[in-house]
Amino acid sequence: MKQYIYALITHKDRILMLQRPQHKRTNAGCWNLAGGKIEEGESDANCVQREVSEETGLLFQPRKKILDRIYQATEPIRVAVFEGDTDIQDSDGKIRIRLEHEAYGWFTFDQARELEVMPYIKDLLESR
Numbered sequence: 001m002k003q004y005i006y007a008l009i010t011h012k013d014r015i016l017m018l019q020r021p022q023h024k025r026t027n028a029g030c031w032n033l034a035g036g037k038i039e040e041g042e043s044d045a046n047c048v049q050r051e052v053s054e055e056t057g058l059l060f061q062p063r064k065k066i067l068d069r070i071y072q073a074t075e076p077i078r079v080a081v082f083e084g085d086t087d088i089q090d091s092d093g094k095i096r097i098r099l100e101h102e103a104y105g106w107f108t109f110d111q112a113r114e115l116e117v118m119p120y121i122k123d124l125l126e127s128r
């Protein structure tokens with residue numbers, strides 16, 4: 001089973017969302033959290049730290065797992081989301097993104113609910 005681990009990163013009462021490129025075959029243009037696929041032998045915490053660093057340049061320290069669910073896509077996938085702390089807390093909210101995303105934004109939970117998001121993000125936003 002594939003496993004994906006993500007971070008709910010907040011700054012000044014807003015959450016960080018990254019937009020998938022329009023040319024992607026799946027979920028093109030959808031907004032997502034920083035994170036990605038867990039590597040063999042990697043813990044959830046190590047995965048989310050690595051992925052956040054690779055995708056945003058931020059240092060992320062997971063505090064609490066807030067979602068851990070199996071979703072049925074073409075095959076079952078496990079998705080986990082952590083809240084945590086980053087080194088962005090004392091900055092202006094600017095980050096650097098890599099080529100796997102085309103944009104980023106800081107959104108209130110209400111604004112994020114209006115975006116086209118990945119399915120697990122909808123679950124997370126509705127619970128907040």
